[in-house]
Amino acid sequence: MPKMNPYLNFDGTTEEAFNFYKLVFRSEFRGPINRIGDAPGCENLSEDEKKRVMHVSLPIPGGDTLMGSDIVPSMGHKLIVGNNNYISLHPESREEADRLFNELSPGGKVEMPMADMFWGDYFGSFQDKFGVQWMINYSTTH
Template identity: 60%
Template sequence: MKVNPYLNFDGTAEEAMTFYKSVLGGEFEGGINYFSEIPGMELPENEKNRVMHISLKINDVVTIMASDTSPSMGHILIKGNHNYVSLAPDSKAEGERIFKGLSEGGKVEMNYDKTFWGAYFGSFEDKYGIGWMVNYTLQPGEE
């Protein structure tokens, strides 16, 4: 299992991650995904170019991930919610087990479910106030 820091920004994720890349090196994996790419999503014009997801692979061990908040979707950056621990389990079942266990007694933000980007994903704040994301990328032939 990999554990990665996940940072949230209020409209400056691309700028910040580009800066981190200039200092730390590495490459963006999978390009930069914007909220405007979500199928069927109606967003205010000023939020369409906000980053839904960006991943900076610094080396084989360290990857920093990030996104912008989307105020129209109810996401508001509050100091303390700008950092998540992102887990990439080795299987869908392991992801489900981790999600269920760590979210018990906490506040689920997004249920662990299949996404349009080809993964099972869920996010929550645990009972201690720590933000977590669980993302299992589906392998070819998996549903």
């Protein structure tokens, strides 16, 4: 089976978002933050677009990797934030579930607070301050 990594797009806030995620997940970027202005053919872009993130990769404890980039409006890119994609995290304890929820959700919109669910797990969901949808699910039946 192929490994699957969430890849997030932003409109000029990738670096801010990933620095935030780096703190929450207590991790370090894999390699440098690659800039759009470093790519061939991007010499005529505005200074703002040149500074945008072409690619960033953040290892997440447990073996997964969160990746992201900024859109380039002058190239016809348009970001549409929606509810069609969640990142589902599966921490090892209720305490870690609460920590992740409490550190990722401020400034966002809580959809479902952390609570024991009818299916037996401890679960919550929200949209963070960058518009990314998250689910935190601690399974009590490890």
